[in-house]
Amino acid sequence: MEMSDKRNKYEALFNENSFKLKRILESIIVGMLTGVIISFLRFLVDKSGYLLANTYKTISLKHWLIPIWIIFLIIIGYIIGLIAKKNAAIRGSGIPQVEGVLLEKLDMTWWKVILGKFVGSFLAIGTGLSLGIEGPSVQLGAAVGQGFSKILKKIKIEEKYLIISGTSAGIAAAFNAPLAGTMFALEEISKKLSPTILISAFSAAAASNFISYQLFGFKPVFDFRNVPRLPLNCYLFIIVFGIIIGVLGVVFNKALVKTQNIFSMQKWIPIQFRPMFCLGISIFIGFLLPQILGEGNMLIMSLAKGNIAIKMLVILLVCKFIFSMICCGSGTPGGIFLPLFTVGALIGAIYGSAATYLFHINSSYIGIFIILAMAGYFSSVIRAPMSGSILVIEMTGSFSNLLPIAIISVVSYLTAYILKSKPIYETLLEKLLIN
Numbered sequence: 001m002e003m004s005d006k007r008n009k010y011e012a013l014f015n016e017n018s019f020k021l022k023r024i025l026e027s028i029i030v031g032m033l034t035g036v037i038i039s040f041l042r043f044l045v046d047k048s049g050y051l052l053a054n055t056y057k058t059i060s061l062k063h064w065l066i067p068i069w070i071i072f073l074i075i076i077g078y079i080i081g082l083i084a085k086k087n088a089a090i091r092g093s094g095i096p097q098v099e100g101v102l103l104e105k106l107d108m109t110w111w112k113v114i115l116g117k118f119v120g121s122f123l124a125i126g127t128g129l130s131l132g133i134e135g136p137s138v139q140l141g142a143a144v145g146q147g148f149s150k151i152l153k154k155i156k157i158e159e160k161y162l163i164i165s166g167t168s169a170g171i172a173a174a175f176n177a178p179l180a181g182t183m184f185a186l187e188e189i190s191k192k193l194s195p196t197i198l199i200s201a202f203s204a205a206a207a208s209n210f211i212s213y214q215l216f217g218f219k220p221v222f223d224f225r226n227v228p229r230l231p232l233n234c235y236l237f238i239i240v241f242g243i244i245i246g247v248l249g250v251v252f253n254k255a256l257v258k259t260q261n262i263f264s265m266q267k268w269i270p271i272q273f274r275p276m277f278c279l280g281i282s283i284f285i286g287f288l289l290p291q292i293l294g295e296g297n298m299l300i301m302s303l304a305k306g307n308i309a310i311k312m313l314v315i316l317l318v319c320k321f322i323f324s325m326i327c328c329g330s331g332t333p334g335g336i337f338l339p340l341f342t343v344g345a346l347i348g349a350i351y352g353s354a355a356t357y358l359f360h361i362n363s364s365y366i367g368i369f370i371i372l373a374m375a376g377y378f379s380s381v382i383r384a385p386m387s388g389s390i391l392v393i394e395m396t397g398s399f400s401n402l403l404p405i406a407i408i409s410v411v412s413y414l415t416a417y418i419l420k421s422k423p424i425y426e427t428l429l430e431k432l433l434i435n
Contacts, residue, residue: 131334246415249380
């Protein structure tokens with residue numbers, strides 16, 4: 001009897017370990033597949049950003065090209081609109097849809113999402129709309145995980161693990177940020193800390209990041225590695241700034257929901273024409289203020305140089321914020337992370353420049369305030385302070401400023417909490433379920 005009990009325990013342990021190993025291997029496969037898809041999307045978006053900038057420079061010199069460009073954008077906008085109309089699951093960021101699928105309140109057909117989200121997001125971001133690839137990356141990763149599960153005929157709980165692993169891999173490939181991808185999968189997507197989810201998500205993120213490194217190298221998305229440490233006697237500025245950025249994050253959430261409601265009430269602009277409407281606005285922006293087109297990567301890096309006047313920074317902030325609200329609120333496929341980071345970076349540049357002017361802080365610290373604003377704004381809007389802190393650190397390579405980043409993330413998070421602002425994805429999911 002004793003020998004039988006020992007044998008049963010050994011077999012149970014062996015089966016459990018075998019099951020864990022199998023899940024890790026499956027997560028690695030999902031991570032690598034996601035890494036290939038997201039790296040290709042990221043490559044296309046990066047190349048299209050440079051092409052878009054050159055296109056507007058050329059058109060500004062050759063005005064006869066303007067009608068051709070307008071017709072081209074009308075066609076692209078209509079294609080994006082048709083894709084979004086036929087597949088409601090790919091509209092907007094995609095992260096609320098993934099959370100809805102995991103809660104078993106929404107459905108998602110994996111292959112339709114992969115095709116529709118990839119094409120729709122690329123066309124939208126590549127033609128200059130103020131959207132990011134991170135939301136699409138999360139949803140594409142989730143769709144890969146779901147598809148892998150469906151093909152292998154996994155049970156529901158295993159499918160959920162693979163979907164979560166896919167979301168982790170999506171963030172990792174989009175930003176060269178495996179730790180942030182893992183934390184985001186735990187903090188925002190699954191909303192629970194489980195050793196099984198942790199190892200699965202981290203395995204997928206590492207595998208995905210290995211693929212993205214092959215194409216983009218080891219450098220961070222934003223190179224802030226030479227930014228100096230903020231001295232301790234300046235930490236009061238961080239707390240004050242955290243409160244300010246927390247309040248502004250609440251404004252971002254309320255404005256985005258309000259913009260969505262405005263679009264919903266405009267029956268004369270059906271869903272298939274909304275991307276066309278956004279691209280029409282982008283034409284004027286392309287000639288007047290081309291810096292705010294697209295995700296905002298190049299604008300963020302230009303802010304780090306600290307040679308833009310405060311008046312111009314304010315103009316860029318207001319225009320980027322409004323354009324981002326229109327693009328994100330329209331339901332066009334694309335994420336809010338990078339527009340959010342860009343708006344936060346502009347706020348940080350203004351705050352840093354003002355502190356330099358009023359309190360004679362060294363101008364070399366402006367770059368730190370840009371980084372802090374990105375982390376704080378993320379924490380206030382998304383309400384995921386740990387994910388935001390780790391993501392900004394990995395994106396900027398600014399590991400020496402871990403403490404101030406953590407402080408502003410917590411302060412901005414608490415500010416949004418006190419003001420009773422819901423996390424943006426929770427709000428967007430509630431709207432999806434109502435509609």
